[in-house]
Amino acid sequence: MSNYFEDVPLGEEMHLGQHTFTAEEIKAFAVKYDPQYFHLDEAAAKSSLFGGLCASGWHTAAIWIRLTVAYRQRYEAELAKTGVKMAQWGPSPGFKNLKWLKPVFAGDTITFTGRRTEKVDLKSRPHRGIIYALNEGFNQHGEKVFEITSSILVERRQPYQPKDGA
């Protein structure tokens, strides 16, 4: 068990957890960060393209990062018990292909999963590698509502050495 770049397995499904978006919470987030009427007002939202009060896409993303951070912290706590040396995770240089595929309506429960898809060596930073993961959110009807390809810099056990110096 280790969380160094070299030791992180690809392909395993990670069950990040789920969250139910209440109308109150949707509106509280939107008032502060995304005050568009379809996130603020039930009646007005009914006549919008979405057809009902729905969460800001950034609210959905914020819940995903919350569950992802909690997942990693649980894993690190388990790892800490074994007494092994811990690799440093983070920061993230950004992400790709964030998709809001369907609205997240008030009352919806979204279940998030993730799968690490790729590890990339960095010539510019031999002590770190980038790990990509495809993360998805599904509503209670089994419909995919959210997708994000995340990336994070992870400490290596051994500095990366390009094979031929090319």
Added chain:
Amino acid sequence: MQDDAAAAGSRLYWEDLEVGRVEHFGHYEVTKEEIIEFASTYDPQAMHLDEEAAKHTVAGGLCASGFHTCAMLMRMLCDGYLNASSSLGATGIEEVRWMKPVRPGTVLSVRYTCTEKRASASRPGIGIAKALIEVLDDKGEVVMSWRPVQIFGRRTVEGEAVSAS
């Protein structure tokens, strides 16, 4: 409310977006309290939660969660033009890059460049627009960039529908 604005002819429609035009707007003061509040709820990592503990992280000091910076940008976009536009939301963001940590006391602003426009093939009433949206700090340096895919209502639905058929 939206219809009133439309009747007054003051809304920004898809037709009004011009590829290559650069707009600079927005003003958001990042506070320590808000950084910690957002992080406590959504991104509870040491670098976003505690000034002292943050010094010992890769960030070297307290900084905003990247998703907090996204949320602050979203607010600047709403206030800056989206709420006075025919915006119908966004289908997603092709790429987000975090270039620099956002520290307490920083004043953020937005540089918006429309990069691409196309009419929706399936829905004559709407148009798609792509953009490069950058968040600048008070030194004018880019701290974050987005490449979103946005949807806007069109002003001239009938004319397009006819010419497209």
